[in-house]
Amino acid sequence: QVHLVESGGGLVQAGGSLRLSCAASGRTFSDYGMGWFRQAPGKEREFVAAISWSGGSTHYADSVKNRFTISRDNAKNTMYLQMDSLKPEDTAVYYCAATDFINAVVVQTSLYEHWGQGTQVTVSS
Numbered sequence: 001q002v003h004l005v006e007s008g009g010g011l012v013q014a015g016g017s018l019r020l021s022c023a024a025s026g027r028t029f030s031d032y033g034m035g036w037f038r039q040a041p042g043k044e045r046e047f048v049a050a051i052s053w054s055g056g057s058t059h060y061a062d063s064v065k066n067r068f069t070i071s072r073d074n075a076k077n078t079m080y081l082q083m084d085s086l087k088p089e090d091t092a093v094y095y096c097a098a099t100d101f102i103n104a105v106v107v108q109t110s111l112y113e114h115w116g117q118g119t120q121v122t123v124s125s
Contacts, residue, residue, distance in 0.1 A: 002026045002098050002114050009094060009119030012086055016123070020081040022096030022116060029077040030054070032114075033099045033106055036070060036081045038092035038121075045095070045109055049081060053102035064090075086123045093118040 008020040022034070035050035049060045049070040058070050069082040079096060097112035106112065 002029070002032060004096050004098060004114060004116035006094065006096050006116045006119040009121045011122045011124065014086060014088055014123055014125050016086050017082070017084045018086065018121060020083065020094055020096075020119060020121075022079040022081075024077045024079070024098070029072075030074045031100075031102060033102045033104060034070075034072060034079045035097050035099065035106060035112060036079075037095045037097060037109060037112075038090075039095070039118075040092040043092075047107045047109065048094070050105040050107060051079065052105055057105050059105040059107065083121070086121075088123045088125045090121060091123050092121060094121050 003025045005023045030053050036048040037045050039045040051058045051070045055072050067085045072079040095118045096116045098114040099106045099112045
């Protein structure tokens with residue numbers, strides 16, 4: 001079992017940047033593929049980015065490609081999401097998640113077994 005805690009959310013103006021962190025504890029962090037998801041009010045949770053266990057493979061939603069960067073540091077048991085050129089439509093609660101599919105980058109929400117509590121990101125226009 002792995003326990004996930006997100007941090008780094010906040011209020012930022014459009015065009016600004018934020019860096020989210022996801023700290024893991026419990027089972028070995030490198031046993032998991034990882035992902036970031038987000039949920040805006042009244043909308044379903046959606047995929048943002050995913051990374052394989054080694055960090056060698058990544059995948060992004062089209063809406064964040066070339067603006068967001070996912071990374072992980074297995075020595076620090078932490079995953080990151082660098083968010084640049086933020087837009088008001090990026091406003092959501094951001095969640096990190098872990099999956100047992102370690103060698104692939106997983107897009108489907110249903111394939112992630114472990115979730116953090118979320119961190120709010122608000123982008124003002």
